[in-house]
Amino acid sequence: MTFRSKTMADTAAPARGQRAPLRTRAIAMTAAAAVALSALPARAQKSGGLPVIRDAEIEQLLRDYTNPILKAAGLGQHNIRVVIINDRSYNAFVMDGRRIFVNAGALMESATPNQIIGVLAHETGHIAGGHLSKLRQELANVQTAMLLAMLLGMGAVVAGRGSGNAAAAALAAPQHIAMRSLLAYQRQHEEQADKAGVKFLAATGQSAKGMYDTFKRFADQILFTSRYIDPYVQSHPMPRERIEALSTLAANSPYWNKKDPPELQLRHDLMRAKLHGFLDRPDTLARAYPPSDTSLPGRYARAIAAYRHGSVANALAQIDSLIHAHPGNPYFHELKGQALLEAGRPAEAVAPLRQAISLAPNPTLMQVMLGQALIATNNPRNADEAVANLEKAIARDPDIPDAYTNLAMAYGRKGDLAKADLASAQAAFSRGDFMTARQLAARAKGRFPIGTPGWVKADDIASFKPPSAPIMGR
Numbered sequence: 001m002t003f004r005s006k007t008m009a010d011t012a013a014p015a016r017g018q019r020a021p022l023r024t025r026a027i028a029m030t031a032a033a034a035v036a037l038s039a040l041p042a043r044a045q046k047s048g049g050l051p052v053i054r055d056a057e058i059e060q061l062l063r064d065y066t067n068p069i070l071k072a073a074g075l076g077q078h079n080i081r082v083v084i085i086n087d088r089s090y091n092a093f094v095m096d097g098r099r100i101f102v103n104a105g106a107l108m109e110s111a112t113p114n115q116i117i118g119v120l121a122h123e124t125g126h127i128a129g130g131h132l133s134k135l136r137q138e139l140a141n142v143q144t145a146m147l148l149a150m151l152l153g154m155g156a157v158v159a160g161r162g163s164g165n166a167a168a169a170a171l172a173a174p175q176h177i178a179m180r181s182l183l184a185y186q187r188q189h190e191e192q193a194d195k196a197g198v199k200f201l202a203a204t205g206q207s208a209k210g211m212y213d214t215f216k217r218f219a220d221q222i223l224f225t226s227r228y229i230d231p232y233v234q235s236h237p238m239p240r241e242r243i244e245a246l247s248t249l250a251a252n253s254p255y256w257n258k259k260d261p262p263e264l265q266l267r268h269d270l271m272r273a274k275l276h277g278f279l280d281r282p283d284t285l286a287r288a289y290p291p292s293d294t295s296l297p298g299r300y301a302r303a304i305a306a307y308r309h310g311s312v313a314n315a316l317a318q319i320d321s322l323i324h325a326h327p328g329n330p331y332f333h334e335l336k337g338q339a340l341l342e343a344g345r346p347a348e349a350v351a352p353l354r355q356a357i358s359l360a361p362n363p364t365l366m367q368v369m370l371g372q373a374l375i376a377t378n379n380p381r382n383a384d385e386a387v388a389n390l391e392k393a394i395a396r397d398p399d400i401p402d403a404y405t406n407l408a409m410a411y412g413r414k415g416d417l418a419k420a421d422l423a424s425a426q427a428a429f430s431r432g433d434f435m436t437a438r439q440l441a442a443r444a445k446g447r448f449p450i451g452t453p454g455w456v457k458a459d460d461i462a463s464f465k466p467p468s469a470p471i472m473g474r
Contacts (some may be wrong), residue, residue: 084103106119125193324439336349
């Protein structure tokens with residue numbers, strides 16, 4: 001499991017004490033429009049990057065959760081993937097038509113696969129409905145109407161038909177009306193996504209009970225405060241009305257009482273244990289998974305915590321016990337390789353990582369780790385194998401900066417400076433450091449023969465100009 005920051009462009013924040021203009025606030029609202037579980041307006045205007053978790057085991061499980069849903073939605077060929085955010089709050093959202101973002105907290109708090117699958121089905125409903133593109137168009141319509149109303153209000157002030165508080169009200173009213181109109185539009189999208197999510201679950205033979213239980217839990221949490229909330233200034237339907245509508249839809253499904261298969265429940269529990277092992281403090285983990293818990297997830301969580309916070313020898317003994325019990329589980333072998341690599345024993349990490357790759361259905365991230373381990377051995381004879389694994393990983397997933405960084409080092413060990421510079425440029429580009437990427441790409445161009453594939457790739461990066469004023473993430 002690795003953590004990294006993925007840059008998502010934000011709108012500029014207003015100066016201290018200055019109210020954000022409607023355009024800025026409305027765009028931020030658009031970015032957060034599809035947040036599924038936030039009872040109050042989502043805090044989506046965070047500056048800087050989103051801390052993203054990459055993990056082969058969890059990503060494979062989420063692919064298995066979403067693939068049937070996406071196929072039922074007619075999105076099976078759209079290469080939509082789930083991105084895990086290192087945030088302990090319960091939330092999921094979409095910001096484009098290619099990715100569903102889900103917080104680690106949502107995964108950790110969902111007791112069954114069906115609960116998180118219901119959330120993913122809801123988010124798929126937003127993508128299938130084209131809600132973000134429609135919301136952008138509605139934003140443009142609202143802005144045009146607001147601008148016209150404000151101009152008319154300013155004209156009245158200039159003509160002397162308004163002054164003081166009346167003039168201020170004339171100018172503020174259009175913004176208030178525009179915001180309420182946009183929020184009403186968002187509430188319609190949330191209702192549509194609920195209906196679509198239930199439809200996709202039924203089409204795949206799955207219960208909507210998990211989706212209902214999740215939304216009901218959040219409705220119960222804000223039951224008291226919702227009495228004092230103006231329903232017309234919310235981006236989501238009011239909890240009681242939403243649950244009543246969802247209850248009618250979900251309970252009519254013939255699959256309402258269908259349970260998750262035991263083997264899927266085990267994979268889900270292992271995923272939750274893994275997240276707790278990596279994210280929790282040792283004392284917190286000990287309460288959640290005490291030594292008396294001899295289940296496979298409990299042992300998994302403690303083995304991870306042992307390697308991260310305790311003795312490597314003790315951790316390896318626990319991991320070996322897991323491998324002995326389940327030799328066909330690729331992620332136990334991967335964990336052993338990661339523990340050895342991070343303990344400064346890369347040569348010993350190579351064998352378990354090779355074994356993990358041979359067993360995993362999608363070994364992309366494992367191939368990156370194996371490439372890193374091979375390079376860290378400082379053995380020039382391992383450079384070719386490192387390059388082969390890293391290039392395979394990049395071909396499957398070109399959005400892994402560490403893969404390019406390690407590929408650059410591997411090519412450096414081989415003395416291929418042109419490809420080393422190109423890989424370094426690609427690493428910088430993937431991180432969003434476009435200035436460094438252009439500089440490295442320009443140097444790589446000088447090393448490649450003109451017109452060769454490497455020269456063309458370097459030229460593309462060297463001549464790239466990022467958008468001057470992006471509204472949302474890339």
